[in-house]
Amino acid sequence: MAALQFQLQHTDPQSKARAGEITTDHGTIQTPIFMPVGTVGSVKSLTVEQLKSEVKAEIILGNTYHLYLRPGTEVLEAAGGLHKFNGWDRPILTDSGGYQVFSLAGNRKIKEEGVVFQSHIDGSKHLFTPESVMDIQRSIGADIVMAFDECPPYPSDYTYAKKSMELTHRWLERCIKHFHNTPDKYGYTQNLFPIVQGSTYKDLRTASSQFVANTNLTGCAIGGLSVGEPEEMMYEFTELCCDELPIQKPRYLMGVGTPWNILECIALGVDMFDCVMPTRNGRNAMLFTSKGVINIDNKKWEKDFSPLDDGIDCHISNYYSKAYLRHLIKAKEITGLTLASVHNLAFYLWLVKEARKHVLAGDFVSWKNELVPVLKTRL
Amino acid sequence: MAALQFQLQHTDPQSKARAGEITTDHGTIQTPIFMPVGTVGSVKSLTVEQLKSEVKAEIILGNTYHLYLRPGTEVLEAAGGLHKFNGWDRPILTDSGGYQVFSLAGNRKIKEEGVVFQSHIDGSKHLFTPESVMDIQRSIGADIVMAFDECPPYPSDYTYAKKSMELTHRWLERCIKHFHNTPDKYGYTQNLFPIVQGSTYKDLRTASSQFVANTNLTGCAIGGLSVGEPEEMMYEFTELCCDELPIQKPRYLMGVGTPWNILECIALGVDMFDCVMPTRNGRNAMLFTSKGVINIDNKKWEKDFSPLDDGIDCHISNYYSKAYLRHLIKAKEITGLTLASVHNLAFYLWLVKEARKHVLAGDFVSWKNELVPVLKTRL
Ligand SMILES: [Zn+2]
Ligand SMILES: [Zn+2]
Numbered sequence: 084m085a086a087l088q089f090q091l092q093h094t095d096p097q098s099k100a101r102a103g104e105i106t107t108d109h110g111t112i113q114t115p116i117f118m119p120v121g122t123v124g125s126v127k128s129l130t131v132e133q134l135k136s137e138v139k140a141e142i143i144l145g146n147t148y149h150l151y152l153r154p155g156t157e158v159l160e161a162a163g164g165l166h167k168f169n170g171w172d173r174p175i176l177t178d179s180g181g182y183q184v185f186s187l188a189g190n191r192k193i194k195e196e197g198v199v200f201q202s203h204i205d206g207s208k209h210l211f212t213p214e215s216v217m218d219i220q221r222s223i224g225a226d227i228v229m230a231f232d233e234c235p236p237y238p239s240d241y242t243y244a245k246k247s248m249e250l251t252h253r254w255l256e257r258c259i260k261h262f263h264n265t266p267d268k269y270g271y272t273q274n275l276f277p278i279v280q281g282s283t284y285k286d287l288r289t290a291s292s293q294f295v296a297n298t299n300l301t302g303c304a305i306g307g308l309s310v311g312e313p314e315e316m317m318y319e320f321t322e323l324c325c326d327e328l329p330i331q332k333p334r335y336l337m338g339v340g341t342p343w344n345i346l347e348c349i350a351l352g353v354d355m356f357d358c359v360m361p362t363r364n365g366r367n368a369m370l371f372t373s374k375g376v377i378n379i380d381n382k383k384w385e386k387d388f389s390p391l392d393d394g395i396d397c398h399i400s401n402y403y404s405k406a407y408l409r410h411l412i413k414a415k416e417i418t419g420l421t422l423a424s425v426h427n428l429a430f431y432l433w434l435v436k437e438a439r440k441h442v443l444a445g446d447f448v449s450w451k452n453e454l455v456p457v458l459k460t461r462l
Numbered sequence: 463m464a465a466l467q468f469q470l471q472h473t474d475p476q477s478k479a480r481a482g483e484i485t486t487d488h489g490t491i492q493t494p495i496f497m498p499v500g501t502v503g504s505v506k507s508l509t510v511e512q513l514k515s516e517v518k519a520e521i522i523l524g525n526t527y528h529l530y531l532r533p534g535t536e537v538l539e540a541a542g543g544l545h546k547f548n549g550w551d552r553p554i555l556t557d558s559g560g561y562q563v564f565s566l567a568g569n570r571k572i573k574e575e576g577v578v579f580q581s582h583i584d585g586s587k588h589l590f591t592p593e594s595v596m597d598i599q600r601s602i603g604a605d606i607v608m609a610f611d612e613c614p615p616y617p618s619d620y621t622y623a624k625k626s627m628e629l630t631h632r633w634l635e636r637c638i639k640h641f642h643n644t645p646d647k648y649g650y651t652q653n654l655f656p657i658v659q660g661s662t663y664k665d666l667r668t669a670s671s672q673f674v675a676n677t678n679l680t681g682c683a684i685g686g687l688s689v690g691e692p693e694e695m696m697y698e699f700t701e702l703c704c705d706e707l708p709i710q711k712p713r714y715l716m717g718v719g720t721p722w723n724i725l726e727c728i729a730l731g732v733d734m735f736d737c738v739m740p741t742r743n744g745r746n747a748m749l750f751t752s753k754g755v756i757n758i759d760n761k762k763w764e765k766d767f768s769p770l771d772d773g774i775d776c777h778i779s780n781y782y783s784k785a786y787l788r789h790l791i792k793a794k795e796i797t798g799l800t801l802a803s804v805h806n807l808a809f810y811l812w813l814v815k816e817a818r819k820h821v822l823a824g825d826f827v828s829w830k831n832e833l834v835p836v837l838k839t840r841l
Contacts, residue, residue: 125790125797130778133509154764154789161765161785168767168786385533386540388547399509406540407547410533411504418504420796 084108084267087227087274087301089333089354095447099325099352102442105302105333107226108271109166109174112141114333114354115438117345117431118176120362123149124169126428127362128421131170137399138428139436142174142226144357147219148183151209152202156222164224164269176357177225178337179216179278181232182306193233195250213257217275221268229304230258232278237311244282251280252294259298276335278306279324288320292327303328304335305353309344318347325352342371342434343455349438350451356435361427366420368412371430375460377405379423384409391422397429463487463646466606466653466680468712468733474826478704478731481821484681484712486605487650488545488553491520493712493733494817496724496810497555499741502528503548505807506741507800510549516778517807518815521553521605523736526598527562530588531581535601543603543648555736556604557716558595558657560611561685572612574629592636596654600647608683609637611657616690623661630659631673638677655714657685658703667699671706682707683714684732688723697726704731721750721813722834728817729830735814740806745799747791750809754839756784758802763788770801776808 085108093102105112119126119134121143126134134140145165150156154168162168165175181198184191188200197212213231220228232251235244255277262275277295281287295303305324308317321336328334335355336348345356361371368380373394377384384405391408392400403422411419441447464487472481484491498505498513500522505513513519524544529535533547541547544554560577563570567579576591592610599607611630614623634656641654656674660666674682684703687696700715707713714734715727724735740750747759752773756763763784770787771779782801790798820826 123789123793123795124786125795128796128800130512130797130800131781132777149793153793154785158765158785158789162767162783168783168789170781170786386537388541398511402510402549404541404547406533406537407503407549410502410537410547414502414528414532416502416504417507417796417799418509421507421509421800 084270084272086272089302089331091331093443095350095442096445097448098350099322100349100438100442100447101352101354102439103333103354107174107274109172109226110141112174113436113439115349115435115442116141116355117435118142118144118355118357119428120144120146120357120359121169121171122146123153124165126424127366128417128424129428133421133425134171134428137397137425139397139432140173140428142176143171145175145177145223145225146180146183147177147216147223148180148187150177150223151180151219152204156219159224160222160268164222166224174226175224176227177220177223177229179220179229179231180211182234182338184211185234193250195253197231213254214261217258217261217265221265221273224269225273226271227302228262228273228275230255230275230277232280232306234280234307234310235282237283239282241284244284244287247282248280248287248291251278252291255294255298259300274301276300276302276304278304278337279328280307282307283312283316283320285323288323289327292324296327296329302333302335304337306337308336309339314344317344318351321348321353322351342431342458345431345434346438346451346455346458349435349442350448361431362424365423365427368423370423371427371458372462373430373433373457375457375462377462379405379409379412381409391426392430395430395433397426397433400426400429463650465651468681468710470710472822474729474821475824476827477729478701479728479817479821479826480731480733481818482712482733486553486653488551488605489520491553492815492818494728494814494821495520495734496814497521497523497734497736498807498810499523499525499736499738500548500550501525502532503544505803506745507796507803508807512800512804513550513807516776516804518811519552519807521555522550524554524556524602524604525559525562526556526595526602527559527566529556529602530559530598531583535598538603539601539647543601545603553605554603555606556599556602556608558599558608558610559590561613561717563590564613572629574632576610592633593640596637596640596644600644600652603648604652605650606681607641607652607654609634609654609656611659611685613659613686613689614661616662618661620663623663623666626661627659627666627670630657631670634673634677638679653680655679655681655683657683657716658707659686661686662691662695662699664702667702668706671703675706675708681712681714683716685716687715688718693723696723697730700727700732701730721810721837724810724813725817725830725834728814728821729827740810741803744802744806747802749802750806750837751841752809752812752836754836754841756841758784758788758791760788770805771809774809774812776805776812779805779808
């Protein structure tokens, strides 16, 4: 089996937007792409059938922190890896668990060796090191494995941001070494992506991007953004990083974002995205549609029997009405959570596939500039 | 459009089991049949696609009490009825709300006119009468509308049971009169089914069955069983009622039951069933399978990667493993509730369709007697 390959198919002349294709041992991914988040193995409230036929997902993300705690690597190894366990036979990327350790776990202590933390489930103590996190992701069987990093909060002072970035770089070297010293677990090739950090300091971001660019891995990620900084600042640092990263490797901007964030960041050269927003906001009655944002809880939809969104190519979005979904959400019916999540994810996938078409057609910027204000409209 | 028709296709020579076909303006139903319960419009945690392609449901049930409170008849009428509202284009049966008024609502008072009760949602006061319940079910647009009855608790003393039955009969006459005086709401034919009551007294059950048999409606229902009485008593009274009911009309046993209850009651001449058990028990980690009952929460399934049930013709039951569903249920993932509910419903539909095949093949009793102990096994 073969290492991840990236074929850059087209670069937009009016922006830095790119269209490409990633090839993994679990199949190909057309970029730009959005990756639904499958926290503990399932994308919340969806089946694999819905991910394939309704959402048309090409790759999903799993959370190392959650999967490590539950079901644990022993069960995942016995299953033959996460693909076998959850029935998703296309590519999987796993995060490194760093973000969850800092946002969810209790009583964490960062040391040179790694991070000691307490499980949010039962309070038990655990240690994540760059080496153990590589081992866990090997056991999960992700096609794309993320380096273990520290994600500093926004704002961070310069001294802290610099120390944190340097720690992330030392951890990255340990990740690479350990990853290369351990075999693929299930016969197909696993690939390690390094992560750029550096908070909101230009010199740090530049240095970190160059450090990452020099690792000779098959892709690159940008972390530590969309953590509370102003949107304009997020765009500024995304562009700065993209400009330093190798052209011939896919670029993954972690945890971003709204539909318009995604379009703007595609324009800056990003190829891969993930975010819990479509599923989490969906469960909280917020729909992203091709015509704007809908709070489906609102009384105004009570007798609106028009489809959730007839502008995208998802059966569920075309079939069920706003009034019906509003009713299900008001009545706290589980089916309502499923329909909202399927629709929002289908919308995100539709969005990146449209973006790709327009990059290939050469009219990406005018299309984006027309669409962004529509997407932001509160209906 | 035409009134409901029932074609009795075959009666088992060794039992009273029947195979038939019900024709409604929303399509045909092969009997015996199980009807998934779609309380407020959706079968909990399922989409219409899953009901059709995975469960293979032919008819679903809606709850008048719930739909009346939320979304209300005004919304349902604006939608053009429940079929248009929830996207289920096959037959729908609605209960009369009587059972929920007695089990869910607060502060209820039974009078000759009807029942005054308080909404379990906001405490608001409402009155259900035989006439208003016909109107509500007309507005919902059910293909099969149930008469408004009182379902006495088990045990009830003879005096109460007799008075209650007589009230149910007077209400039935009012239901029939009002139903016949009101037109079909949406262009297709709606059909009223009367309900046998009489608690656990033979003379009352006989009298009520004969009363119901004389109504000249298109089907009959047996209510007030499976409310806490011993299983053998439930079978005894089901048989007594079936023996009095017209041969040429479908018989619906309300709210029953376990898989073995359903097989035994098919043997006694029942054609239609509904029960919340497959969905409710599924959400509580209990799976009914072709090999026995599984508590999927149990540690013993942690590394059992065999399919949920490879003995039935449901993609989801064949595709996902016991270990994966156990993990989802332990992690309280919504997808786990969906998979358990889809599987259990698919199992119930598989069961009645197998029963039908064996009635038609002439070996129903030996098949049932072999299968019942298997289905009851705790795996
Ligand atoms: Zn996000
Ligand atoms: Zn029941």
